[in-house]
Amino acid sequence: MPRFFPGGFVAFFDVGQGDTTILRPSHNQVTLIDVGGKIRFSKHDQTKKNTRNYQVEELIHFLKGHAINRIQQLILTHKDIDHIGNVSDFLEQIDVTKIYVPAGMEHQPGFKKRVAKYVRSGGKVYPVLAGLHVTKDIQVCHPIIKGIGENDDSIAVYIDFKKLKLMMTGDLSKKGEIDIINNFYLPQVDILKFGHHVSKTSTDEMFVKQLRPKIGIVSAGINNRYGHPNKETMMTAKNHHLKVYSTAKQGMIKAKWGLLNCYQIYYRHKLKH
Numbered sequence: 476m477p478r479f480f481p482g483g484f485v486a487f488f489d490v491g492q493g494d495t496t497i498l499r500p501s502h503n504q505v506t507l508i509d510v511g512g513k514i515r516f517s518k519h520d521q522t523k524k525n526t527r528n529y530q531v532e533e534l535i536h537f538l539k540g541h542a543i544n545r546i547q548q549l550i551l552t553h554k555d556i557d558h559i560g561n562v563s564d565f566l567e568q569i570d571v572t573k574i575y576v577p578a579g580m581e582h583q584p585g586f587k588k589r590v591a592k593y594v595r596s597g598g599k600v601y602p603v604l605a606g607l608h609v610t611k612d613i614q615v616c617h618p619i620i621k622g623i624g625e626n627d628d629s630i631a632v633y634i635d636f637k638k639l640k641l642m643m644t645g646d647l648s649k650k651g652e653i654d655i656i657n658n659f660y661l662p663q664v665d666i667l668k669f670g671h672h673v674s675k676t677s678t679d680e681m682f683v684k685q686l687r688p689k690i691g692i693v694s695a696g697i698n699n700r701y702g703h704p705n706k707e708t709m710m711t712a713k714n715h716h717l718k719v720y721s722t723a724k725q726g727m728i729k730a731k732w733g734l735l736n737c738y739q740i741y742y743r744h745k746l747k748h
Contacts, residue, residue: 482733483636485666488537489722490530492672492696492703493557496643499543500612500636506548507571508632508643510534512560528564535568537727545570548609550632552645554580554624559589566593575609578602580624603630605658612636616655617647626671627651633661638732642686644670644677652682663687665738666730667717668694673704683715690740692728693721 483500490511498506511530538544549571551559565571571593580586581602590600607615614633622628629645631652642664644652652670655661667688670677672695691712695703704721712719720728725742732738 482731484729484731485639485641486537487668487692487694487722487728488534489727492699494552494694495534496668497538498634499541502542504610505543505546506550506610506613507546508550509552509558510561510565512556512558528561531561531564531568534565538569545572547572548575549573550575550609550630553577553626553629554583554586555626555646558645559586563589563592566590571598574598574600575603575630576600577618577624577628577630578604578621579628580622583624586624616659617644617651619654619658631655633659639666639730639738640664641666641668642688643668646671648676649679649682652677652679656682656685661686666690666692668692669704669708672701673708674701675705675707678708678711680711683711688717691717691719693719693723695721695723697723
């Protein structure tokens with residue numbers, strides 16, 4: 476039945492302190508932006524070998540529950556573990572046609588190791604710069620120049636699904652956001668996925684003013700050690716009258732639309748820890 480669903484959805488998947496977003500405007504066109512990944516802080520964590528990756532298992536379960544057996548485009552915004560740490564396990568369990576990375580990141584040894592098996596089996600990795608259209612609906616607005624996959628090299632995309640328009644910026648800083656509005660004319664969006672998990676380094680006032688979003692999405696872990704979302708950034712959202720949803724509070728957040736109706740937001744409240 477999911478294959479015959481007459482509409483589309485965007486799901487901001489809950490991977491704790493990390494990022495994963497599923498874009499499915501139609502049953503045969505699926506884009507995944509980042510795959511999450513658990514950051515390890517202690518030596519014990521770094522040497523511990525987990526035989527199961529529960530984040531990936533939940534993500535695969537969700538995809539197959541929506542009759543998604545292949546990802547046409549996988550966009551990895553930059554090289555941070557909380558965005559791409561799960562990529563090796565993910566690629567072993569589901570087919571991916573093309574992987575897109577910020578130009579220059581494809582040469583980084585850590586990234587090459589994570590996708591080595593995928594590349595050996597014929598998979599393709601495509602470096603991107605601003606101006607590229609990944610699909611007819613997804614335009615790359617950053618990076619402007621080649622980098623190495625750091626935060627300020629993050630892929631940022633403007634997405635126009637007609638009934639839903641979004642802006643997503645990875646972990647891009649305020650400087651990168653200003654570079655975008657200086658190089659692109661961007662119309663109003665419905666949803667802005669806040670950059671860098673709502674760190675104080677992202678979500679510039681002028682960037683929000685240009686985009687005029689109605690909704691802001693926070694992808695962050697509950698009680699995370701970074702203090703995300705940042706209070707100052709949340710004040711920017713309040714000043715611009717954004718309705719804010721957070722994966723830390725609501726769990727997975729889904730924007731869904733049908734053939735005739737406009738998008739609606741769905742979520743389930745998380746249990747208190």
